[in-house]
Amino acid sequence: MKVLLPIFYLPPVSWFAVFLQSKAVELEQFEHFPKQTYRNRTTIYGANGRLSLIIPISHNGKRVLNETEISYRENWQKLHWKSIKTAYQSSPYFEFYEDKLEAIFNFSTPSLIEFNLNALKVIQQILKTEKEYTLSGEYLKEPEGKNYREKFPAKHREDYGLETYYQTFSDKFGFEADLSILDLICNKGPETLTYLKNIDLNKI
Template identity: 30%
Template sequence: MAQPAAVIQMDVHAHYQKGSWRNRCYIAGPHGLQLLSVPLERGKNERRPFKDVKISQSERWQQQHWRTLEACYRRSAYFEFFEDDLAPFYQRPYTFLLDWNLDLLRFTFKPLKMAPDIIMTTSYQPFQPDNPFDIRAQNTKDTRHAALGATLAPYQQVFGERYAFLPNLSILDHLFNKGLSAIEKNNT
């Protein structure tokens, strides 16, 4: 059964911030943390509303990201379980970063049996530092979950025999390694 509908408000009119998590994530690779970054069109993206930030079409980033995910997670317990549903995100063309983010966000909600309403703002919403759910200022890998008070118990990761648990990775790491147990724990 799906979780009760929550509401996620996305401020799509806020200026894109270079170095934010809107176009990048970390996964576990054979040499530790591995960055996946969606390339953006050159220009002054920092002065541009997030809804208008375009993905660069000059690189084959989707193919590269997919091959990296396959190389890093093919031997994980649940990669094959999610593979067919995830692969189209790395084949379908995207113009805007917002569209890529929304599609991938909705993909991650589905196996977690969550169905939040995602509402786009109609104008810029000022940052609310006293609101723990306003996570726009969280830009580093060590603090991006801190705003919500989220902690994740260590779990077995693909390259766990090479190095200690790597926290704050993409939700894909959790799904590929924990599979249905990730779903069950998130629904209790």
């Protein structure tokens, strides 16, 4: 079945399970930009628990996602990378992927979609996958196939029955489900792909 997914910034684990397990994937680029979603934020596991990293948006009046521009008034890329490094430098696999992950934040573009898709490309390189996808050609209120545009809420937690795994700070705060794909990669390493393919999509 064809699925329609939103274009997220370093998406949560559940998003990646749908992305990799679905036969045909289309990514939505013509929706109106919704605030407070993973389209411009990601959630990692920091020393004090869940930590949201937010890409600042340029408020230029443009509302369609593929016209949404990133604001570089502050050096958010440096801040995000520092937060990720601090959170995961003691995780089992961070050092193996550090150079590739850092490259995500050395990529500069005014386009939010371009930044997110470049990050997706890097994650696919790390996972050694070449999952193909298409970009939507127009906005359809009732799209063909399964619509995931409103799934994966950033405002409240969903665990989707995800299997627990070791996390750097789980001894302190317990298991945090459905964080950014970065959390899974840094803690599970080469087992990440197997973990994603074993997730039950019926629970998402």
